[in-house]
Amino acid sequence: MSDLQLEIKHLIIEALGLEDMEAADIGADLPLFGEGLGLDSVDALELGLAIQKRFGIKIDAEAKDTREHFANVASLAAFVAARQSA
């Protein structure tokens, strides 16, 4: 597991107030929304803001694949890494 993935897991727990969760409970490919972690659309908004703030990146308002970036921790880490190096 990369440091970035771990950092994102901690960010999810912290930003969404999931105090009973630990990073180890969130698998890199566990779906964040719906079944899986069970986050909802408001969490998606909160998480989007937290990610942009923490990593100093912007989610492209035009891009249609934002949903896919937020599918799980692995995709989110790949998205952040790509944006940071862009």
Added chain:
Amino acid sequence: MSWIGLDCLLLNPDASRPVTPDLDHAELCQRALRLAGQLRGQNVQRVALYLEDAADLAIALLGAWLAGVQVLLPADAQAQTRLQLASRIDLWLDALDPAEAAEPLAARALDLDRCRLTLCTSGSSGEAKLIDKSLRQLSNEVEALERLWGETLGDAVIVASVAAQHIYGLLFRVLWPLCAGRAFLRHAQPFPEDMQRISLEQPAFAWVASPALLKRMGDNLDWTALQPLRQVFSSGGALPTEAAQLLHAQLGQWPTEIYGSSETGGIAWRRGDTPWQPFAGVKLGVNAEGALRLTSPYLPAGHCEQTADAVELQADGRFVLRGRLDRIVKLEEKRISLPMLEQALMAHHWVSDARLGVLQQGRAFLGALLALSPAGVHALRNQGRRSITDTLRRHLAGHCEAIALPRRWRLLSQLPYSSQGKLAQAAVEALLAAPRPTQVEPLSAVQRDGEWQLELQVPLDLAHFSGHFPQTPVLPGVVQIDWAQQLARQLIEQLPPRFVGMEVLKFQQLVRPGDPLQLSLRFDASRGKLYFTFRNGDKACSSGRILLGPAQ
């Protein structure tokens, strides 16, 4: 025993009629007439009464009404309350002078419509709400109570655990017995042991109590000795079924629960887990949301009071309560009924009581304050906290949208209701917002022969349990040592400030969530050693010596 209407209590003083075991009706009348004279002499128009002695309250009420003074009963005597009420009153009376020598007013019947009483209630918003009543409303209610239960009570002395400043205590432990010629005790007894002790000094007795008392009866009451208890009343909040069942099992009778409010007075009653029976003359209906509304002889004539309590009316005129409707919150534009979710949580056998609150932390979400049942405590001890919260989340998932699933949980052995059986929403939310505990509050601490003995209960929700260990929570040894040292510093003066080391440390028995612990602490000043032992009943859990030294 003979009934005297509330309006006629000052006529025909009768020295053979008891008011309290140490005060008769003739003396009550005499003191009320003198107080009336004093209030008239001082030209008092509006008085606030805050009298913990129920006999003094009776004297003051009758005296004030006779003198044509409007009476206000504040809910508490805090400086803030006094300040808020200052513009509404001329006099704040919190003690009576038994030797008051003012010229008495002449006795006469009280005017049931002109004599007024204002009650104060905290209200759900926290701001004090004033409720105005006429003597006629109160009179109608005590007469109805006597018709229902006067015969059962007979000459029972009324022993109460609730204050007389609120409508329930005022009616049940002061005005009703006063009119009936039934003696009542002056002071409220908040503890079950005191209720028992004082009751057993009376040949026959009845209790005016609240859920706060009845669900904490403990296991050291002498139920056999309490058999002469003629009737137990409970009001102020919902009485848990288990508490009613315990009384039924031990006394062979159900407590009489009264459902009502400061605004409405009594609405209905029940004995045992049955639908509620409205009082005679109370007419019920529901609004579009299903909330009860009513007209009643205890309300101003023609007034229809809308409550926020959801009810299900039955064909036979009785009804079932379905929780409050005013505790509906909006989370991200979705309306969520907290009572509905609380009931769903309480339907799980691990949960004995539940209150939900809203937390704002980035987004708004719900937190759940739970009192665990014995089965819930067992599950917590053997499966860990995550298993409890995951299971309850899944249990709730069938009742609500994902957004309403609580994200924060606080597990307690019981919820912190006030002595009036209330738990303010703000208090729930403050408890949910606070971090999980790391320390323990002693239940008691006594010193004997230079040694301190403390009773502790290990908090169910101790923060240390999450990592130690997730599936089998065990109190870490280092925390036991820390507690021993922290508690010793609160109790023993001039303990050397510096931790130097440990000696003969022994851990013999695991300590788990909810365990009762007895901690002994002794400080040997000449050697600088703090001796501690944690026991759970007859089993030693841990012991050792903490070496303490002067600051460096």
